[in-house]
Amino acid sequence: MPDAPGAPHGVLLEFAYNDADFASRVERSVRQEVGEIEGDRTIATVSRDGSVLRVDVVADDLVALRAGLNTWCSLVEVAERCSAASEP
Template identity: 35%
Template sequence: MQLIAESVFEFDTACSIYRSLKPEIETAVTDRSRIELRVDGSHLYLIVEADDLVSMRSTLNTWLRLIQVSNEVSVLTDSK
């Protein structure tokens, strides 16, 4: 079973978040899921494809947390 989840985030710092996460995309952790991350202006697009529900949940948890932390750091550094 092939699962796909698409998420769109709107951040003023979308480009900074994308640049900080780009190295993570280049290294696949598992062959059970695939990630696509794009940026278009203030929108950050996350597309996750997974072979099973466990892998989808794990990958989404990881990437949502990475995006959250990157946004928090980006907001802190931009405010200084």
């Protein structure tokens, strides 16, 4: 989890793909959003290990955590659809 003093709630999202190249495209798409999304109650980090994409979300409270999870799941979903559409 990201180190966020005062942020007691957190979730690690893992998205496993069949292909490391696909995971890399999704990662590049969502990584640019880290630090750009409005809100001072949630922090997220994005990392990838081979074909597994990880998004760590920590928040000050459960409402902020839910909102952050919704945001990041939506961003990953859109990146997946765009990456799939661009495959030959």
